[in-house]
Amino acid sequence: MKNDKPTNPIILTKIEEKIIVEDSPKKIIETNSKTSQVNKLFKDLQEGKLKDEEIILLHYSIETARFKLGVGWKSSGEIENIKTWEDVNSLNSKLSSGYDEVMRRFDLKKLTEVTEFTSSNNPREVALISDLTNLLLELPEEANLKIVEALARNEKIIPESTWNTLEEDDDLPF
Numbered sequence: 001m002k003n004d005k006p007t008n009p010i011i012l013t014k015i016e017e018k019i020i021v022e023d024s025p026k027k028i029i030e031t032n033s034k035t036s037q038v039n040k041l042f043k044d045l046q047e048g049k050l051k052d053e054e055i056i057l058l059h060y061s062i063e064t065a066r067f068k069l070g071v072g073w074k075s076s077g078e079i080e081n082i083k084t085w086e087d088v089n090s091l092n093s094k095l096s097s098g099y100d101e102v103m104r105r106f107d108l109k110k111l112t113e114v115t116e117f118t119s120s121n122n123p124r125e126v127a128l129i130s131d132l133t134n135l136l137l138e139l140p141e142e143a144n145l146k147i148v149e150a151l152a153r154n155e156k157i158i159p160e161s162t163w164n165t166l167e168e169d170d171d172l173p174f
Contacts, residue, residue, distance in 0.1 A: 035131040037110045042135070045146050053098040054105065055150035060085060060095060061128060062136050068115055068127045071103050090156045 044050050060082060061067055070078035082096040095102070103126070106112045111132055116125035128136070139147075 035129065038129070038131045038135060041109065041111060041132070042140075042143060045143060051098075051102075051105075052150045052154055053095045053102050055147055056091070056095040056154060057099075057102050057106075058136060059147050059151060061133075062139065063089075067133045067136075068125055069103065069112075070124065071100075071126050072118065072122050072124045074124045075100055075103070086156075089151075091151065092154050092156050094154050 041050070045055065061069075064081075064085060066081075070076075079096050079099050082099060083093065085091075086093060086096055103112070106128075107126070111129055112126040113129055114123040114125070115127045116123070118124050127133070
């Protein structure tokens with residue numbers, strides 16, 4: 001009896017001009033972290049249990065080398081930084097619009113620690129815990145692939161109508 005399934009476990013699917021690897025051989029993301037919450041974060045990343053905005057925040061921290069992030073009244077400044085970064089990287093606004101919620105989730109998962117307080121003793125800046133920061137600086141390839149997939153799902157989509165209006169403005173004097 002002939003087996004109709006391909007022998008190669010990697011199946012490529014083309015979706016919206018992007019190639020996404022599906023059913024690739026599962027490699028365990030090895031973190032070598034002593035911190036159980038960091039191990040859990042990367043296990044959740046591997047199993048697809050993290051929200052895209054959580055994954056994008058990890059990439060934002062890596063790419064901008066910002067491991068201390070504003071919260072409370074400083075979150076508005078951080079969100080403005082993220083919006084600029086999203087524009088430069090042609091990403092939608094998923095992270096900037098969900099930043100406060102992501103920071104609350106990271107706090108609940110004990111992935112951040114408060115580094116600055118207001119005079120009223122409220123947090124205004126948090127840092128990613130050192131084990132997480134160290135791992136992000138030497139990110140395993142399997143984790144990087146998951147981040148790239150999340151970024152691809154969140155690319156800014158420019159409506160075709162915008163492209164058409166650029167081509168139709170032929171009445172310019174030059």
